[in-house]
Amino acid sequence: MQVDLIEPTVPAPESLRAWITELGRFPTDTDASLPLTHVPHAGTTIVLRTADRPDALVLGPQTRASYSTADKPAGCVRLRLAPGATRQLLGVPATDIADRVVRLADLPGVAAELANELATLPTDEVLPFLEEVLPQRISEDATQRTHRELLRDAVAAISARPTVHELATDLAVSERQLRNLFTTGIGISPKHFARIGRVRQILVDASNTPGVELAHIAAVHGYYDQSHMSADFKALMGVPPAKFFQGRVPAPTRCQSS
Template sequence: MQVDLTESTLPAPESLRPWITELGRFPAVTDASLPFAHVPHAGTTIVLRAADRPDALVLGPRTRASYSKADKATGCTRLRLAPGAARQLLGVPAAALADRVVRLADLPGVAAELANELARLPTAEVLPFLDAVLPQRISENMTQRTHRELLGAAVAAISAASTVHGLAADLAVSERQLRNLFTDGIGISPKHFARIDRIRQILSDASTEVSLADVAAVHGYYDQSHMAADFKALMGVPPSQFFEGQVPAPTPCRSS
């Protein structure tokens, strides 16, 4: 089974980092007979496909895993949006994109105006192109900047926080304000963000030489059964089945 955790990445230039953190190049799927696991992801991503029909798509935060099979070998270029950048770039809050795939050109934000050019650019030219045109097209007031920076700090600290209450206290904001920041800027609650983060860490660290009980302990679960329940809720199957390739039937990926 193939999992979408491995890609070569390039950091965005400093001038783009308020809105785009990195460019990723995902390698082509080489064996279309194997199921492909799209792991839960808390970010919003612009995906550039330069196959038969060049297009730019937006993938919102993926709250649960999905499974598909490729109909042919193909790769893609991804632009990872910074926390809080969806409304400025795409014209909608991140929550409006959760578990959706939409065409970039169909959204009301400033990035939609660049969709056709982005889809046709070679990967090496994408960041230089955005560096030249994007900062001049985005305006940001002090409140927006403060919220974006606060959300960035929350994302950086959430892995080490034991509770949402503790994270809010550390950032000197209310829990309600923290939830609103996450919902608008990332598209999911801080609690769900933390769950996705842990599952992705488990998948990245997966090894047949380590017991599931040890994995649960390393990643802060009370015991193996709690980890298995969380894993199944997000991945659709328990960890033992997932790592044996016993996953839900694949479905086609389409924009909505």
């Protein structure tokens, strides 16, 4: 079983950080016969396919895990969008593309104008190209900047704040405003964002420390008990953690590479 959780990444240059956080690479030399686990992800991603016919796709926030197999190895480059950047780059609120995959060229935002170039550029030229052309194409008023920076601060603080009320209080905004910021700028609620973050961290910890007791992982990540963690994990991954780490996952669907 392959998991698309850990991949080599390159931080975006400072001039792009308001819109893009990093570039990741999923290699073409993976074993296509093994099922691939697509772990839930709270961000929006521009995916540049590097095998067969090049294309630029947009992967919205994924609220549940999916499992697939490919007909052949297919590598890709992934541009992770910063919180709050979806509308500016893609022309739509993040909630419109949650749990969807769409072609970048079909969206109304400024990034769509760059789809052909992005799909055909060598990987090491993608960030320099964006650094040169993207800042010139994006306009941002004071309100948009304030909302984006507020959402950035919320994302940075959410793992240390048990409730939406506490997070909103710390940021001096109403709970309603905070929820609206997450829904529009990220595509999911603050609560679901935090759940995805915790489950992803559980997967990292379990991979780094084979054989670790699930009760210990539950305690480390602030769950009331192991059953609470298992219920959260199952809701997002489709199976409880014990079954997942034994490789007993839902039947994969066929993912065509062309």
